[in-house]
Amino acid sequence: MSYDPKSIIQSYERNAEFEDASEKGRSLRVELPREFIWRYLRASDRVLDAGGGTGISAIMMAERCSRVTLLDITPRMLQIARDNIAQAGPSGKIDLVQGDITDLSRFRNEQFTFVVCVGDAISYVLDRRFQALDELVRVAEPGSILVLGCDAKFGFMRMKLAQGALDEALDILETSTSTCGMGPRTHLYTVDEMTTLLKERGCPVLEVASTPTFGDTMDLDGYTADADRWEKLKRLELALCTRPELLGMGLHLLFVARKEGRRAKAERDR
Numbered sequence: 001m002s003y004d005p006k007s008i009i010q011s012y013e014r015n016a017e018f019e020d021a022s023e024k025g026r027s028l029r030v031e032l033p034r035e036f037i038w039r040y041l042r043a044s045d046r047v048l049d050a051g052g053g054t055g056i057s058a059i060m061m062a063e064r065c066s067r068v069t070l071l072d073i074t075p076r077m078l079q080i081a082r083d084n085i086a087q088a089g090p091s092g093k094i095d096l097v098q099g100d101i102t103d104l105s106r107f108r109n110e111q112f113t114f115v116v117c118v119g120d121a122i123s124y125v126l127d128r129r130f131q132a133l134d135e136l137v138r139v140a141e142p143g144s145i146l147v148l149g150c151d152a153k154f155g156f157m158r159m160k161l162a163q164g165a166l167d168e169a170l171d172i173l174e175t176s177t178s179t180c181g182m183g184p185r186t187h188l189y190t191v192d193e194m195t196t197l198l199k200e201r202g203c204p205v206l207e208v209a210s211t212p213t214f215g216d217t218m219d220l221d222g223y224t225a226d227a228d229r230w231e232k233l234k235r236l237e238l239a240l241c242t243r244p245e246l247l248g249m250g251l252h253l254l255f256v257a258r259k260e261g262r263r264a265k266a267e268r269d270r
């Protein structure tokens with residue numbers, strides 16, 4: 001199955017308002033990765049937010065770091081991001097760029113000190129995921145943190161089995177691809193695959209999390225309506241989401257990796 005950028009753009013053009021609402025609202029898929037970002041982001045960081053969507057995370061990051069470049073492939077998502085940034089009171093610290101994570105040639109090598117690609121762009125690029133990872137790593141300065149979120153193979157299989165779709169679960173076992181809720185075809189990663197791909201690119205993984213572990217398969221209405229219960233559920237998810245025995249249960253995985261320094265790379269290349 002080859003990557004088709006047009007189908008991704010069409011899907012996000014159609015669902016842009018819904019996506020904007022989930023970036024702004026109570027969503028474990030969106031909020032848990034942010035908790036990891038806050039753990040590692042430094043005031044001096046120059047951030048690339050790749051597949052940054054309607055800019056809510058970019059606005060939050062810009063309050064805590066030096067500069068954010070939000071890159072996204074979908075014009076409508078960028079238009080909403082522009083409006084959101086204007087409404088937030090523009091900090092002058094966010095640049096918006098239309099582009100594809102498989103080709104970041106507009107950016108210099110090592111231009112950024114913190115690279116975020118959360119929300120599955122790295123899954124939608126299917127067979128081009130190797131180029132996309134090469135690019136995300138290339139634009140990161142040695143020592144940078146990378147935070148990558150993707151669709152999870154075993155979580156998708158569990159969902160299909162719960163829906164009674166045994167053949168689809170077997171197909172995922174074989175192909176590691178499926179169709180996500182929004183419509184695009186998606187590559188489903190295991191912890192091992194992404195850890196290996198990052199390690200091969202000189203980015204050892206520091207943390208892996210299931211984002212979320214339980215929330216994907218729960219009825220969340222009784223939680224999203226109550227701020228107190230929501231915060232408690234989030235605390236519970238955060239306490240458990242990195243437990244090795246639970247990784248991969250949910251539909252999404254999050255990886256935090258650090259690009260090795262020049263000395264480590266020279267030693268590895270010897």
Ligand SMILES: C[S@@+](CC[C@H](N)C(=O)[O-])C[C@H]1O[C@@H](n2cnc3c(N)ncnc32)[C@H](O)[C@@H]1O
Nearest residue numbers: 012051052053072073074077100101118119121
């Ligand atoms: C689920 S949204 C995530 C938005 C935000 N990062 C978040 O986590 O809330 C995925 C975003 O990735 C963008 N996207 C998908 N494939 C992409 C690609 N190949 N290059 C750049 N952006 C892409 C979509 O347009 C969409 O805005």
